[in-house]
Amino acid sequence: MSSVFKKRMHVRNVFRTPPDYTDLAIKYPEFRKVCRLELNGKVYVDYKNEMALRALTQTLLLEYFQLKIEFAPGSLVPTLPLRLNYILWIEDLLQSNKDDKTKGIDIGCGSSCIYSLLAAKKNNWSMLALESNPINLDYALKNIERNNLQNSVTLFVQKRTAEIFRDYFDSDCGSEIYDFCLCNPPFYDTCANANKTRNPEKRPPPHNCPTGFAEELFCEGGEVKFVEKIVIESLLYAKRIRIFTTMLGHKSSLSKIMDILKEKKIQHFCSTEFHQGNTTRWGIAWSFCVEFS
Numbered sequence: 385m386s387s388v389f390k391k392r393m394h395v396r397n398v399f400r401t402p403p404d405y406t407d408l409a410i411k412y413p414e415f416r417k418v419c420r421l422e423l424n425g426k427v428y429v430d431y432k433n434e435m436a437l438r439a440l441t442q443t444l445l446l447e448y449f450q451l452k453i454e455f456a457p458g459s460l461v462p463t464l465p466l467r468l469n470y471i472l473w474i475e476d477l478l479q480s481n482k483d484d485k486t487k488g489i490d491i492g493c494g495s496s497c498i499y500s501l502l503a504a505k506k507n508n509w510s511m512l513a514l515e516s517n518p519i520n521l522d523y524a525l526k527n528i529e530r531n532n533l534q535n536s537v538t539l540f541v542q543k544r545t546a547e548i549f550r551d552y553f554d555s556d557c558g559s560e561i562y563d564f565c566l567c568n569p570p571f572y573d574t575c576a577n578a579n580k581t582r583n584p585e586k587r588p589p590p591h592n593c594p595t596g597f598a599e600e601l602f603c604e605g606g607e608v609k610f611v612e613k614i615v616i617e618s619l620l621y622a623k624r625i626r627i628f629t630t631m632l633g634h635k636s637s638l639s640k641i642m643d644i645l646k647e648k649k650i651q652h653f654c655s656t657e658f659h660q661g662n663t664t665r666w667g668i669a670w671s672f673c674v675e676f677s
């Protein structure tokens with residue numbers, strides 16, 4: 385079995401027990417089409433093949449969460465164990481016994497709308513999904529409807545990409561308090577070389593083929609600038625969202641974001657690592673009302 389499903393995932397991540405590809409290939413004809421049967425009788429999935437990666441994610445979403453998801457052609461194919469690690473970390477941060485439904489905001493939900501749909505289906509959370517790309521919006525809406533989750537996931541068309549919450553809160557007449565926000569920002573700086581591997585000699589190459597279109601992968605200033613916008617707007621909406629979180633694709637971004645938080649005199653923050661095979665991502669959370677243990 386590939387190391388994509390290796391240990392060190394979140395303790396409650398179901399993928400710590402690797403899925404049986406043979407069983408899945410027997411059960412799902414679409415997945416079977418992208419599998420290869422090795423001479424030793426094992427079923428093999430080529431993670432470097434985008435079609436295979438797409439079919440694998442769709443199959444795992446269906447098998448484990450009964451979610452039917454279509455991705456816009458050429459768009460980011462989310463890896464499920466990593467997305468799940470992030471949701472599980474948010475569960476840990478929330479740790480509340482409040483009676484009313486947990487409410488979250490998904491910044492840049494993508495064509496799959498994966499975080500919002502997972503959160504709604506797995507945890508019965510109510511999600512507001514923000515997205516700016518018209519193709520992703522179209523697919524995200526269909527994915528919400530396809531899974532009959534219109535009562536739990538609301539899609540908001542983000543018209544001004546330079547902004548994060550402002551568009552929504554300006555148009556919102558209510559005073560709803562959200563428990564958290566999450567984000568998988570575009571990692572790369574439009575001006576930098578995206579394919580440049582950091583520490584190429586030390587780091588093993590990623591298992592998966594790179595997927596995603598420009599708007600999903602790049603923005604001006606990369607993830608640090610994107611998350612800086614979230615931090616700045618969090619000062620404005622400190623009372624509307626209890627815990628602000630984001631994922632980071634580069635280790636070097638973590639200290640930069642911590643410096644920004646300190647500069648803005650935000651005292652309560654914490655961070656974590658998400659692991660999936662050779663891929664590591666980082667999570668950072670901050671709050672104006674919650675102290676992290």
Ligand SMILES: C[S@@+](CC[C@H](N)C(=O)[O-])C[C@H]1O[C@@H](n2cnc3c(N)ncnc32)[C@H](O)[C@@H]1O
Binds near residue numbers: 492497514516568599
């Ligand atoms: C890296 S993709 C993440 C997609 C999905 N959440 C996932 O994890 O697979 C980032 C997404 O953010 C969207 N985006 C970029 N700027 C945005 C903004 N200001 N507000 C809302 N969405 C934005 C992009 O169109 C893209 O779909």
